[in-house]
Amino acid sequence: MDDVKIGEILLPGDEAEQERQRDRVKKRFWPVLKRAVRQIPFSRDLIASYYCALDPRTPLRVRGTLLGALAYFVMPIDVVPDFLAVVGFTDDIAVLTAAFAAVRGHVRDDHYVAADKALADEPDLQPTR
Template sequence: MDDIKIGEILLPGEESDTERRARKVKSGFWPVFRKAFRQLPFARDVAAGYYCAIDPTTPKTVRAILIAALAYFVMPFDMLPDLLAVVGFTDDVAVLAAAIAAVRANIRPDHYARADEALDGADVKR
């Protein structure tokens, strides 16, 4: 991640970029999340961040930051390929942690409630 800084990944970008990323996030988030669940030390926050990102009442800048981080998470090729077991998700974790820290005040209790429901579901084991 020396070449690309986390701040650059989290730049909101153009609205068309955000929309394109949002489509990738919506289609790819849960399959990747299930694979990485045990390696995410703050999985509940990531899931709540997902619900915050897809919530149309969330401010656009906040949505764009979360979508950028979540898109980086779901993309199969990033700075450290996720196929490298534990090490492969370390860059994803850093990007997600930075995004969540930046927008934490916008992740509401209802986002956490939806995350809890998803985490308690059959598809994701705690």
């Protein structure tokens, strides 16, 4: 996946596009995460970013960037199909990593507290050891 594609995915879009992505992410985030949790090495950051993207206090551009990355994560069809063992989520990881790098300073402690609670409350989100 090249930088141009990642850059296009992470464009914040206008408010209507953000609304569509927010609805898509809210509907599909948790089921997709439960399938991917063993393959995503940064589930806590991913969940904190989810809460950051839905937080109205987060700047519009940051929300748009996160929603673009999260929408790509939850889309059933992407560059590398997610059902492929080991490599299925590599493109998602690349997009999410780029989004985290771009907005890291906006993911606040309360987003991480919410992520920790979600991880503790949901047995399906516990990584295998």
